[in-house]
Amino acid sequence: MVRNSAGTSAAQVGCRALISMVLATSATAAVAAPVTDAMIANDQNTPNDVLTVGMGYSGQRFSSSTKINSDNIDDLVPAWSFSFGGEKQRGQETQALVNDGKIFVTGSYSRIWALDQKTGQKIWSYEHRLPEGIVPCCDVVNRGAALYDNLVIFGTLDAKLVALNADTGKVVWTETIDDFKGGYSYTAAPLIVKGKLITGVSGGEFGVVGRVEARDAKTGKMVWSRPTVEGHMGYLNGKENGISGKLNATWPGDLWKTGGAATWLGCTYGADTNELYCGTGNPSPWNAFTRPGDNLYSTSTVAINADTGKIEWSYQGTPNDHWDFDGVNEFITFDMKKDGKTVKAGAKADRNGFFYVLNRENGKLLGASPFVTKQTWASGVDLKTGRPIETNNRPGDPGKGEKGSSVFAAPSFLGGKNWMPMAYSGQTGLFYVPANEWGMDIWNEPITYKKGAAYLGAGFTIKPLYEDYIGALRAMDPATGKIVWEYKNPAPLWGGVMTTAGNLVFTGTPEGFLKAFDAKTGKELWKFQTGSGVVGQPTTWEMDGEQYVGVASGWGGAVPLWGGEVAKKVKDISQGGSFWVFKLHKSGKAAVAQK
C-alpha cells in the first residue's frame, strides 16, 4: 500500500484531504527547523532557544528573560531531571543547547543526548566509542555542542568531531582533529561562525601544538587552520597562509615545535570586528628555563580574522609563563561605558588573577585589576607596555640536578579562575567571576619531550589560602576594576555562571547546589541540592510562556585530580551525572486551568 508521510493510506487521502493536510503540516513541523547563521547571530535576543555556547557570540551568558526574577525565585522548583546513566559518573561541565523542542546535553566520556524539551524524555543518545589510551589532562569532560542546519556537532576525547542528525542522532560526518596518541583531545564546545565550525585543541600538558581551525559545518571539510605557536604554518583552503608570528622571535631553538598554547576552551566572536577571540594555554613544558623568551602566542588572547584565519592582534597576560597560568579563559565582548564614552571592549579573568579589559578592535590594554586577594607573582600590570610587573617569584632552575628550589606562588596553577566561564550583564554593567583562592608550592625538574607523555618539568602542590573558603563569586565593575560584591563558598567554584535580566546570577557549587544571587547586591536568594557537585554551565530558555533554567550536575573536573590538599577536602562529594530543569511553581489547579 502506498502511504504518505503522515501515515494515511493513499486511498483515504481523497476523502480526507483536510485531515491529511493537517497531518502533513504537523509532520513537517516534526522535522527540525534548520539552524541558520542569522539565528545564531541573534541567539542572545531569542529567549525561546539557546543555540550557542556562551548563549550568544559575545559569550556574555546573559538572558533577557525576566519571568523568573529576584522577586519570585522562591517559587523556582524542579520540573524534571534526566540521569545520564551508566557507571561513567564523572565531571559534567556541559552547557545545554535548546532548539525546536529538543535539549541537547553532552556528558562525560564523549556522550550526547537529545531530550524532549517538555518532558525530559530521551529522544536519542550517542555514545562515542573511545579507544584505550586517551589522555585528557583534567577529567573526561565535555563542555557542550554546536547546532547548525539540522546538525548537532560535538568533539570527543580522542580528538574527533562528530556531526549528528539533530532528529535521529545518526552520524552525518566525522573528522579527526589530530592523533590522540600524540596527546591531543577535545573537550570544548565548538562555535559556528558564518557556516564554519570553529574549534581548538586540548593537550597542553603533552606538548601538542595549539591551533584554531575552521571547517565547513555541513561537511566537516577544513577551511583554515591557524597555529597559536610562533613558527608554525597556517593554511587556508589547503594552501599555505603564512606562519604564525616570526620563527624564533620569542622561542629558542626548536622548543616551539612542541610549544603547547592549547586552545582548549575555543573562542568567542565579535560580529562587528569579524574577529574570533581565542584564549591560549600554557607554553610547554612548564619548566620555563627550557624556553627563554615570551613564547608567543601562549597565555594570550588571540584575535583571528574569521574569514582568513590570520592573526590580527594578540595580548599576552603571562609572558614566559612559569606557573601554568594557562590564559585560555574566555574573552567576553561588551560595550564599556567609561568617562561618558562607549568603548568596544572585551574582558577576561585570567588564570593569573588579573581581570583584563582590552579594546577589542586593536587589543590595547584598558585595565588590569586583581580579582583574587593574593597575587605573589606580580604586583600589577604596566598599562603602557601591557606587561606584568613581576616580583621575582619564579621557581629555581634545576639545571642538571633533580629538582630546583621551590617557591610559594598564588594563584595556584588551577588559577584565580579556571575554565568555568564568567557572565556579563549589560543591565548591571557587572561581570560575575567564579574565582578561587589558593596558592601552590612549585619547583622545576629536568624534562625532555616524549610523544604522548606528560611534558611538564615541574612539581607542585596546591594549598588553600583560607580556612573557611576557597571559592568566591565576585561581581566586578569593568570600568573601575573594583569588586562590587562577593559570595564565598567553602569548596572551589568550578561551574559556569549565568545572569539574567530578572536581576539574577546563577552558578553551581561542588557541594551540590545550584544557587541564585541578586545581581545587584550578591544576596543569596535561592538554592537547590542536585545530589552531586555542580560544575556545569547553567542556561535558561522560555517555552509556552514559562521560563526554564537547566544545569548539569555531576562532580569532577581537575580539582579532584590535581587539587593537592584541596582534593582531600572534596573527596567525600558524591559522583553523579544528570541534567536538572527548573521552572516556577504553579499550584495543580492553576496549571490545569491554564491548559
Next chain:
Amino acid sequence: MTAMGSLRIAVFVLGQAGLASAALALERPAEPPADPLKSPAWGTIYGRYFKDQKVVFDDRVKVIAPANAENPLDVPVQVSADGLDGVEEMVVVADLNPIQKIVSYEPLRALPSLAFRFKVEQSTPIRAAARTHDGVWHLGGVWLSAAGGGCTTPSYASGDAVWQTRLNEVSGRLWPSADAKTQRLRLRLIHPMDTGLANGIPAFYIDRILLSDAKGEALARVHSYEPISENPVFSFDLKGSGPVRVSGGDIQGNKFSAEIKP
C-alpha cells in the same frame, strides 16, 4: 459438457468469493500465515518486518547453519534463494535474539546468496526472507540450538586495545567459478561489532557495505546490524569477473574502502 460448464461457473464464483475475502482481510489486521518452524515469536516477527506484505514459505529459500552453535559469538550461516528469479532484497532474522534483524542484502548484480557469521543469544529460528520484484517475500529457515549469551557478552575488542589500530581493516579474496560467469568474494573486516547490550559498552557496528566493479557500478549492497559477529566475515557470489571495490562504514561515521583483486 454440462458438468464442465457448471464447474467453470463454480470456479468463477469461488474466484469472486476469494476477492471478497481478500478485501475483507484488508479491513481486519492481517493474520500471519502458519509458521512451519512453529516459532513462539513468529507473530512479532511478522508484524515487525512483513506486515501488510505478501508472505509465502518457499523451500527454494535455504538457510544452512549448524544444528548446534559451537560458539554463540560466531555462528556461520549461509542463506540462498537459488531458483528464485528477480530477488531484490534478502533479510535474515533470528526470532529469539534480543536484536532480531541480522542483515539485509541487495544482490544487485550478484546471486541471491550470502554467507556470514553472527552472534546468538539463545536457541532460535533463523529465517531468510527473499523479496522478489513482485513484492512477495519468500521465507525459509531452520532452528539453531545454542547455549547462548552471544549478544550480551562483551566483544574481545572491548578488552583489548589492538582493535583501534586495525579498525575497519579490510581483507578479502576472489575465486572465479569454473565457467568464469561468477566469482566468489570472501571479505573480512576488523570491527568490534558491539551490540550495545553488554553493560557499559555502547553499540558500535558496521552498518553498510557496498561492493562495486572497477567502473564504480554497484554489484551488491549489505545493511548489517548489531548481531553480525565481531570482525565480520561475508561471502558473496558476484556476477562477472574482475576486481571488486569494497566501501562502507560504521554507525559512528568511521569509513573504509579497499579493492580486492582476482
